[in-house]
Amino acid sequence: MQYREFGKTGVKVSALGFGCMRLPVIGGVNTQIEEEEAARMLRTAIDRGVNYVDTAYPYHGGESEKFVGRALQDGYREKVYLASKSPVFSITKEEDFENFLQTQLERLQTDHIDFYLLHALDADRWENVVKKFDLLTKIRRAKEDGRVRHIGFSFHDGAEAFIRILDEFEDCEFCQIQYNYIDVEHQATQKGLEEAARRGLGVVVMEPLLGGKLASPPAQVAKALSPARTPVEWALDFVWHQAGVGPVLSGMSTMQQTLDNLDYASRSSAGMLSGEELGMFAEARRVYETMAFVPCTKCAYCMPCPFGLDIPKIYESYNMSASASPDKALEAYNALAVGADACRQCGKCLGVCPQHIDPKESMAQAAAFFQDLREKKAKK
Ligand code: SF4
Ligand code: SF4
Structure with missing residues (x-):
């Protein structure tokens, strides 16, 4: 495993982080984690050096945190930095933040969460939830009393909102952004990533494969990439190339994906791509953007639909x-x-x-x- 600096936190994180949002499930049912296989995958990753495990209150309908709590027994909890997120979108009254955190510590069977994030911030949630319920004071208090060790946020909006949050959340230590070779101009953007790193924040990258779409990209996009590596490896390498990036989260759903990603991570380093290779990604992006897509990453936050649509x-x-x-x-x-x-x-x-x-x-x-x-x- 390769390890990377994580902003000014003083922590060295594995290049590959284990995301627990797309665990294997039984019969395609998102809330029914195939526990034995998922635990085998997670522990294999940890045995091979992964030290950053990411989950969140709503993943797998609340089952992900419970699974992680069980899978990290037998000494595995002590081997990793555990990240989870406060479900900002479900906070509607003052006491909610505390209640959620308490529930999360119980589900995770731990007395502290190493990296605690305000989940999925955008301009609206920043103004109308974080500020309205003074969540910054609350998360700082949780840090002071040791229940969380490092505080940050995850983000889904445009660059302007991202910079505003960085400006106003001055003691933020890290952030989690959607970034991949297609999204350099979307969401927090390349500039946002660089700005966060410049300010000394650790940067966690999520959706390096754009919800799996870059694992088997459209033929026209795949053609722009050299056959020397798999589309997954190219997509991950693009992210690892960025010096400011800490752990790259991959939501692995099979053991084979886990083993492949571990191999790719072991070969990764900042600055690993040549100018020619970077040009190849620019071409792949250009082709991709000419195609009509709904940018759904299959996160399932929208489910269930009250009218039965999947x-x-x-x-x-x-x-x-x-x-x-x-x-x-x-x-x-x-x-x-x-x-x-x-x-x-x-x-x-x-x-x-x-x-x-x-x-x-x-x-x-x-x-x-x-x-x-x-x-x-x-x-x-
Ligand atoms: S449509 Fe649903 S599954 Fe797709 S990105 Fe939006 S919330 Fe996630
Ligand atoms: S009915 Fe339509 S708008 Fe309402 S949740 Fe389902 S898909 Fe979304």
């Missing part, structure tokens, strides 16, 4: 129409019990979506697209 699967099948073939996309869409046309535009998913996907446009587009495809097929 939102991430609908977007996944819609996106397949660009990256695979329309026939395959239609096959995946037809397998769903409820189609995009059943969306009632209640807005619940927009309120929680870190990618700010508006169902008014996206569901309507997906419904029209598949309706059209079905009609064309019927005519053949």
Whole structure:
């Protein structure tokens, strides 16, 4: 394993962090973690040097933290820095922050969380939750009494909001941002990453594979990348190349992904890419941006939909129409019990979506697209 400086925290973190949002599940049910296999993957990663484990209150419908608490028994808790997040989006009254933290410590079976984040901040939550309920005072108090060791935030919004939060959260020690070779101009952006590093913050990167989309990118994008490495390795190397990045979180769902990522991490270093290789990513990005996608990362924060839509699967099948073939996309869409046309535009998913996907446009587009495809097929 390679280790990296983590801002000014004084901590050296493994290049690969273990994200616990996409653990293997039974029968495709997000809340039913395949515990034995997931624990085997997590412990294998730790045995091979991973020292940063990331979870959050809502992952796997609340089961992720409980799983992590159990999987880190038998001496594994002491081998890692444990990160979890305060569910800012669920805080509606003064006492919520404390109650959530207490529950999290119990679920995680620990007396402290090493890296505690205000989860999924954006401009609106910063003003209307963090400031309204004075969460900075509360998180600082938790640090003072030792229940959390380092304080930070995770982020899903644009660069302007990111810098504002950095300015106003002066004692913030680290942040977690979405970053990959496609997103250099989206979310916190390349400039935001560099600014956070310049200020001495540790930077955790999430979604290095853009919700898995860069693991098997559309053929046109894949063509821009040299076949010398797998698309996953290229995507991770792009992130590790950045000097300001600490742990790169990969939400691993199989043992094979875990083993592959461990190998890739062992070869990683800041500044590892040549100018020619960086040019290759610029071309891949240019091609990607010409294609129509719903930027869904399958995080499932929007689930369950009150009207029974499997939102991430609908977007996944819609996106397949660009990256695979329309026939395959239609096959995946037809397998769903409820189609995009059943969306009632209640807005619940927009309120929680870190990618700010508006169902008014996206569901309507997906419904029209598949309706059209079905009609064309019927005519053949
Ligand atoms: S807007 Fe549509 S997809 Fe989103 S939660 Fe409401 S019904 Fe479900
Ligand atoms: S629509 Fe948004 S909240 Fe739902 S899975 Fe996709 S990215 Fe996550």
